[in-house]
Amino acid sequence: MIIKCPWCGPRDSSEFVYQGEGGRTRPDQSSTDQSAWNAYVYDRVNTAGDHDEIWQHSGGCRSHLKIIRNTVTHKVLSVVFACDTQDQEKPA
Amino acid sequence: MVDQLSPLQPVLEAGRHPLADHSVGVTLGETQPGSIVQLAAWRGQEGAAVATIRDVTGLALPDGPGSGAFAETKAAFGFAPGKFLVIDQDEGLAAIFAGAVTSETGSVTDLSHGRTAIRVGGPKAQWVLAKFFAVDFSLSAFPLGSGISTVHHDIFAQIQRTGLEQFDLYVFRSFARAFWTSLRHASEEVGYEVQ
Ligand SMILES: [Zn+2]
Numbered sequence: 449m450i451i452k453c454p455w456c457g458p459r460d461s462s463e464f465v466y467q468g469e470g471g472r473t474r475p476d477q478s479s480t481d482q483s484a485w486n487a488y489v490y491d492r493v494n495t496a497g498d499h500d501e502i503w504q505h506s507g508g509c510r511s512h513l514k515i516i517r518n519t520v521t522h523k524v525l526s527v528v529f530a531c532d533t534q535d536q537e538k539p540a
Numbered sequence: 541m542v543d544q545l546s547p548l549q550p551v552l553e554a555g556r557h558p559l560a561d562h563s564v565g566v567t568l569g570e571t572q573p574g575s576i577v578q579l580a581a582w583r584g585q586e587g588a589a590v591a592t593i594r595d596v597t598g599l600a601l602p603d604g605p606g607s608g609a610f611a612e613t614k615a616a617f618g619f620a621p622g623k624f625l626v627i628d629q630d631e632g633l634a635a636i637f638a639g640a641v642t643s644e645t646g647s648v649t650d651l652s653h654g655r656t657a658i659r660v661g662g663p664k665a666q667w668v669l670a671k672f673f674a675v676d677f678s679l680s681a682f683p684l685g686s687g688i689s690t691v692h693h694d695i696f697a698q699i700q701r702t703g704l705e706q707f708d709l710y711v712f713r714s715f716a717r718a719f720w721t722s723l724r725h726a727s728e729e730v731g732y733e734v735q
Contacts, residue, residue, distance in 0.1 A: 455605045455606075455620065455621050456605070456606070456688065456689065456690075457605075457681075459674065459675070459690070460674035462674070463674070463690065463691055506691075507689075507690060507691030507696065508620075508688075508689045508690060508691070509619065509620035509621060509623075509689050510620055510689070511620065511621060529621070
């Protein structure tokens with residue numbers, strides 16, 4: 449699998465580390481809502497198809513990346529810097 | 541200034557290890573720069589960092605990811621967004637940058653004792669390096685002066701092209717001896733000379 453890093457260009461997937469599903473919203477640090485924390489820690493969409501993911505180019509420029517990858521075909525549909533997206537983790 | 545001791549010192553031995561036809565495909569050596577400095581610019585301050593590099597070293601970095609430049613005793617290239625490696629054969633570069641980079645622009649990290657610089661040159665340099673890194677080393681993909689960050693298993697490497705057939709590699713000093721040994725093994729099939 450080749451991932452085209454927006455900075456480094458096309459690189460082998462072995463240079464990247466998967467950091468989990470994208471688009472998750474962390475509950476407020478002071479929240480005591482157990483079900484919200486449970487959902488944040490354990491619930492995943494687990495899409496069979498185009499999947500929103502966070503990766504890091506750990507063996508390269510070390511940027512965090514937001515990637516849309518098809519989990520059925522492994523085709524990488526888009527790669528952008530995570531810092532340029534609106535869905536960075538923020539308190540709800 | 542604390543003396544710099546090379547981690548390769550116990551194993552680096554100059555000499556030729558040619559093929560049966562007496563040819564060597566690569567030359568390997570250590571460039572032992574006095575200064576290896578990392579510059580990190582805050583977001584939006586990349587241009588200011590490039591200007592500071594030009595003011596301090598005289599090296600003009602073109603725009604674009606991984607762009608770089610080199611001269612006789614100095615080199616610089618971008619290795620990540622807003623991050624640059626600057627190398628000088630003389631010591632003291634970090635102190636000069638510390639005076640030239642303001643806290644509004646970014647940060648300066650002295651890596652002079654933390655990295656080992658290995659030079660791989662010769663007609664088979666691309667061939668040998670391609671055995672380590674899943675990177676396109678051809679001149680069109682990896683132009684003269686430009687640099688990259690990549691990895692050989694756990695050994696992180698920053699590489700700059702400093703000649704049509706020459707690359708300078710910067711690896712963590714704690715991995716340098718292991719990497720050097722691997723490099724010699726990988727060079728055996730093309731014949732090599734340690735300088
Ligand atoms: Zn990258």
